Amino acid sequence: MKSRWNDAEAAEYVTRYAAQGENEDVALRTYTSRIVGADPALVLHGGGNTSVKTRARNVLGEEIDVLCVKGSGWDLATIEPAGLPAVDMQPLLALRRLAELSDEEMVDQLRSKLLNAKAPTPSVETLLHAFLPTKFVDHTHADAICVLTNQPNGAELVREALGPKVLVLPWIMPGFPLAVAVADAFDANPDCEGICLLKHGHFTFGDDARTSYERMIAQVDAAERFAAERTATRTLVTVPAAPIDRTGVTSLAAVAAPILRGALATEVDTVWGPQQRRRVVDWRGDDDLVAFSTSDRARALVELGPLTPDHVIRTKGRYLYLSREEATDGVKCRAAVERYVQWYRRYFEDARDRMAFEPTMLDPKPVVAVIEGAGLFATGANAKAAGIAADIAQHTLRGKAIGEALGRYEDLSEGELFEMEYWSLEQAKLGKASHPLFAGQVALVTGAAGAIGCGIAEALLANGAAVVVTDLDAARLETVRARLAGRFAARDVLAVTADVTSATDVARLFADAARHFGGLDIVVPNAGIAHVSTLEDMDPERFDRVLDVNVNGTLLVLREAARLFRAQGTGGAVVVQASKNVFAPGASFGAYSASKAAAAQLGKIAALEFAELGVRVNSVNADAVFGDDEVPSGLWDMVGPERMKSRGLDPEGLRNYYRERSLLKTEVRPRHVGEAVVFLASGLTPTTGAVLPVDGGIPEAFPR
Template identity: 50%
Template sequence: MINFVNRAEAFITHKIEGKAHITPRADIQFVQEAEPAVARFARTMRGACAHRDSDGRLRRFIVEFRSTQDLLEVSVSKTAQILCDSGVLTPDHVIRTKNKIAYVDTLLENNDDLRKRINQVVEDFVKDYHRYFREQVKARGVDLQELDPYPRIFIAAGLGMFALGFSRKEAKVAADIAEKTICAKIQANAMDQYLPITESHIFDMEYWPIQQKKLGQFSSLLLQGQIALITGAGGAIGYGIADRLLASGAAVVLSDIDESRAKKVCSLLKERYRNGEIEIIPFDVTDYQSAASAVDEISRQLGGIDIVVPNAGIAHVAKIEDLEPDKLDQVIAVNFKGTFNTIKAAIPVFKQQGTGGHIIVISSKNVFDPGAAFGAYSASKAGAHQISKIAALELAELGVRVNMINPDAVFGDGEISSTLWDIVGPDRMKSRGLDFEGLKEYYRNRNLLKAQVLAEHVGNVVVFFASDQTPTTGASFPVDGGIASAFPR
């Protein structure tokens, strides 16, 4: 077999040697500043392809972007539309890529205009898929459940190729197949002409009874296809949130100013879940431009963001009398301004996607029940809590829900400690004459339920909010075992 493949490759190379493979259009050029354009296109395209399934749940896609020289040249070629319409190389590829590729021949600079253009391309693709399904079902006289009609591959003029899948693995597989398909079509056309497989043969594979049986048994994870960003992800609570989101099917981006801590969390989670649904993209939450750049990078790597979890926080122990103004500024910069910057940076993504989303702020029990010598932390968290309520008021029109979680005494474990308790723990142990285990027991016994609060409990609430199980925004959700003085009121 290898011998025959090698002979075929040699034959093709000889036949196309010296021939022009692709003829470019004079009116389209490669995009010069591609990075922001890729982010903008990915978010808009991802929003256009999001759709409700038969259960009414909004299905979203993960995106894989490719921009090899061949893909760039195809995107600006005279035959780009013909190539995109000409179908897969072999029928089984249709399961991953659909039969055709959606082609966007111009990248309009205005966001609304770009959305209209992409929406029109998707609408035309969907109509053509419905036509294909109706014709094939009628020809066979059968009754089948139509698969979702949305494109899996896009070619964007001057940018390259975008592949979609319900997971990163699916998106990467679709991209690999489509990239090889396009290269093969280029070679076929250079030799003579690429002749596509008939729609009848495509339908036989796409609607093979075994595939239909699999469809009937299909049950996706709660957050499959969604993309989550967690700041302060190197600590115990960030770890617990990431774990629960991954278990629910989301793709997760970890961010922490201490990249070594984020890498440790990432390593533990990759070992546990053994998938590629997790990335590290560090940024400084105190710097808005850093946050905005990170959000664009997430869009380039994954397609956008659906769930934002502002969790980054620092603590400082000092009475007001002893609190240095610069220390207060540092705590406010991370806890309050960091939350503000993260929320603000995510808003353009939610707008361009047009599919709503969730901002789930990790607040604190101290918002409702502050402690002495903990003013910098308590006040900064109260400010973050308040700006989150304002965000709930302002972002509801986008379908974005903003809720707050108020944990208390989440210590972490031996693998991932709490950065907050690393700071305040020694002082609390000293003042109470306790060791670390004794301090944990003290806080467990002070709550009404006598419960040890774990990071995974916070993560469970994040998943609850992110999965749209109730029409809730602007809420505060205590995860503290019951602290009467911290009851929201």
């Protein structure tokens, strides 16, 4: 591991934050915190913490000693001075005289000593940072350190690898007891340069920012080199025995992900009746992870705890292992998940008495699965949560592989891990998080490069869904993807160029959705084209092309949707984007009107056939949706010029014409159609086979 310290960058941070009123200590603390956070081999997703002891003025204008320490909710990789709340040092130091201090009282004390009451809650390890007398303190969960400390002889290995100036302490639960133990160890060894906590992590410190940071890097580098030397002649379980069949891996992932995702869904009671609580999947199929999954040690290793118990909140301690047969058979997959649930319930019952309060059991289903021949699958309530779990699990499997080659990977006891998973400070957060309407759900929108498709995608994303957008026009699709990624989380959007008239393309589209997000819950066949011509002058080839996109494209999408919904076994929703022309066709619009009527009829047939799968199928009949300059309507690009010519109107006049002909005298916007899709996909009413007009009110288009 190499130091990322750069004198010029450090100086730039000092200059930048001086202009914001921050002193040099805080500026350099921000800088080194960020370069620590930038390395996933040191910390992952909010892990670790840093601090600096400095001076600041209180409300009376008095300059006092303060500790600026990482605050809750901040990530070291992106931290700002606001993420290092200042705490009055003297009251913190006085707390060391106590014989004991509960976590809840400790948090109260920390918050009461903040210079700014609006600041984030200081790290739970604030007292540890305060009790160490050095100016700067860094704490990480470095993979290399955890590989050494998760061994039966971990203390011996650390001393051999890092030397006598790095102290080793046994596992101690974070909080007041750990803070006192670390301070006592430092006081007894004031020349030490680091402290390792078995099965947890690593602290370094110094009187300047660079010293504390580079001690961290040097010690992690020494641990990496030590492990590499000890395992140089041993084969890691992450090293493929033969070249990986990438086609076979990706095909297996596409089949297995929806089955796993369906098995992990949970039915919950709501005021609207039973609803499926689903998860998004993040698949990692790198060669080394596939090799791990096929190892004869894989099942045993995934059932051991994480590299550091800090990760248990994100991934649970034990992962699920599925053989290829279990992963591709819905009945066997659900049985394997149920065995995991039974284990988890026993784990909970055996350890619940260790807590001073009555814990509330978390979802007993696994968060991470390793599938033989396919690699790692992590899940979460959204793409971000799934990605975090996947990042952690990926590092964990690689660390376990090295640990197993080094000697024998050893985790915390289940009871100790339970105390971390059911920590009172974490339990207090239960029930406080809000859940968007489509949390954990994945939607597909075809024809997404046009105004209506983009509006539908925006509405679905705004309600918490991950969304796959597809279109044949790659350039326009990229415009939509960039727009959606700018307005929402980029990782919630997957863009796939595909032709809905090609069975091969549509099958690939659904496979891509399965590999990327785990499956689909909402499918919106929206792709459509138009052609203006009287029947007398109709070109049969142009007519066939409209039918091919609007009818055959809808059929192919419905066919693949049925297969995927069946594999998942958790129901879902289909919303066919039909048209006002289904009920009120227009002259010279025969190809479009006939094709949309056929697509609507396919939707009704799907409502009949998909009901046994728990899938609701409904239609939206929209009219005169123009879009905006960034994402215009592809359909109006085709038919608008002729419509303007026949009516003697300019573009604004055409918009006004369609607005004024409706009962409500209103413009129909893409997001209006999107909100109609949201309602029909929500499951808030037991509705299937219905048609919802979104046209401002066209009497002749009223459903009859």
